[in-house]
Amino acid sequence: MAAAPPGKAYQYRPEIGFINDVGPVLPLKIRKIIPSVHSDLLVRLEEIRLRALRPLALGLDTGDVFINEAGTVVEDPEKAYLVSRDDVERCLGLVSGSSIYALEEEIKNGFITIPGGHRVGIAGKTVLESGRVRTLKYFSGVNIRISREVIGCARPLLPGIIDSEGGTIRHTMIFSPPRCGKTTVLRDAVRMISDGIPELGLPGRAVGLVDERSEIAGCYCGIPQRNVGLRTDVLDGCPKAEGMTMLLRSMGPSVIATDEIGGHEDVRALEEVLNAGVRVIFTVHGSSLEELAARPALNYLFRLGVVECFVQLGRDKRAGVVKGIFDSKKFLKAGAFQCLS
């Protein structure tokens, strides 16, 4: 007689396939705990947080929970599994392949990308050199952010992004506060534009993707681990401003996409690209049009009046909910320009 099927918590679901990527970077004790967590929670898992001498926490779409050694959610933090300093050190050792020296630049930036495109954020004591962060030491916290691909999540944006009359892509800004799914939506938009959207009569186009934080394509050793389309060239780990110019010169893209535009340097590079006959899709942190307009670099960008479509994302029960799509005229009506000085 066949063995009894494993309990519900152990049933394999494709949504929890990330365990295969994340498991090897967890210290042995925690590696055993995570698969014991109920699969309904694992499906909603967004973060695994290891903080030295504090309880093991899982970040779900609804907030944080603490778990004990059996992988059960506990209300009382004192009953949760207490993460030791050794757990954090081991986790960092496994994430870096015991080669901190090989990831100095990533550590300086505070995160390392692991196979599967998951991002591991690091906290500890910073070592400064001439007032700038040289490296981190005395690691005290690790945050493993689970990267998920949601195929088709950018579909609601298509009416805004695609100019069906002209058959072109509009210059588009996607904005939302953190953890609302900007990167996931951008990734899917890039995939669709790159592969083509036959139902809208849009052929596939060459897309240049500047992935400064390795979050969009989730590259590992230069190879995208996420589906970013058949015609997408990825510049992985490259500063956005430099990357956009490089792609423009070297790869002949029809569309350039990038994440988290914010500084003056980014906006200046964006201006170059916007005036070079290439379509641009980018994301920005911000919860409202007014908030965006209050940021000097973005204020300048709005004054240029070149961005044609603004997509606002939010979060209800899940991330990536489209709160509004504005074209530049509606954007004017929405009152954002009143904030422009």
Next chain:
Amino acid sequence: MFKLIGAAVLVAAGGAAGMLVARDYARRPVEIRSIISALQMLETEIIYAATPLGEAMERVACATDGLVAGFFREASRSLSSGEGATAGEAWEKSLAGFYRQSSLTAGDFAILKNLGLALGRSGRADQEKHLKLACEQLKREMAGAEEAAAKNTRMWNYLGFCGALAAVIILY
């Protein structure tokens, strides 16, 4: 007749024991030199190529031979096994096996063990300091080992035979 055979066995055993001790004296500087050379290769991989430690150790293993190659290969395997071992643990486990088979002393072992505790845990500049320090310490040990080898190798080779012969004469 039996006395003669016994005497021959005694001389052979004494001679062999003396040669074994002499071999240890002769091997130690050779082994230390080989380790220093391997550590210098490891330093190049870490400092100039930023090669991940597991891969760097494997490359060093391929470029060396004998016990030292086995030591680096085993450390690389432990590190890449996915069993959650840190670089220090993988290094120490492999070092313990290497030490048993080698002619190294407890002092040499301690230098290598200390190096293992620091390997891969910091930036390139810091790794360079640790590797250079270990090499310097090993060079000092090697100077002592060469002196001891020059002094003791021949002595132990003769002492084994001569001591056994002396015993045979006394027993006769």
